Amino acid sequence: MATGDRKKIIIDTDPGIDDAMAIFVALKSPEVDVIGLTTIYGNVYTALATRNALHLLEVAGRTDIPVAEGTHKTILNGTKLRVADFVHGKDGLGNQNFPPPEGKPIEKSAPEFLVEQAKLYPGEITVVALGPLTNIALAVQLDPEFSKNVGQIVLLGGSFAVNGNVNPASEANIFGDPEAADIVFTCGADIIAVGINVTHQVVMTADDRDKLASSNGKLAQYLCKILDLYYSYHLDAYEIKGVYLHDPTTIIAAFLPSLFTYTEGVVRVQTDGITRGLTLLYNNQKRFEEETEWSDKPSVKVAVTVDAPAVLKLIMDRLMES
């Protein structure tokens, strides 16, 4: 596929074991041109996310791709962040303690880079958001035109009509910054939300990992090293011998949306109380008597079903070719 025909994507990421898989899948997919990575806290703190993003690009031989560092705080300037190092390891990459990268992030911050690129290529950029939505909300606040300029935002977040993974109410990326998530869901951009109601259906089994390990691909070999911890976490937390492919599935939704079905409606995020971080979709099936917090807000698309075997096969194929 000629570079001009490829979908330009920026991945906002908190690497993260499944982020590493997602970044590699994107780099090996001819349908997309990764024009930048922006970093955010979530699976690790932002400084480590930046280090890991640079490291992963070096592993993949793609140091031509810029990395813009994101914010270290929530949208309300909170510094007490929830970081999931118990899922991904202290280093975010399965406790492998890789040497530091040689590269450096660019001068521009993540929100500045997002605003700049969306302005430069109006309607053409897809932002794939794999962590808490703070950078994207900051971009919305920085430039009132951002939500119009950006082509699409495909985000991993929410747990629509199922339990969360931080607590029964809340999924990790939304829980990380619920106020930012609410800004993004209601900003008016073209949004696809892929929640864990969908990503929990895309499981890489232990057999799949063995298949990956048997391929000679350099990236496949690298991933097999970092995946061990992710498998033990899933066995421990969910009693399954497999791992959920949250981030790689979201990357696939960005360029092959036909492998999913969607519903549409207004999504608001609970920011208070015991259900802080809950995502609630208004399905348009009733006209309420009173004005609600969902009234007159823009609709988004929310993924409902996924062709899980097709998504898994695509992820495996791309990683084994590598």
Ligand SMILES: O=c1[nH]cnc2c1ncn2[C@@H]1O[C@H](CO)[C@@H](O)[C@H]1O
């Ligand atoms: O139990 C968990 N707590 C926090 N984060 C998690 C947990 N399980 C998975 N993830 C991470 O959060 C995103 C999907 O919600 C994914 O990036 C996944 O790696």
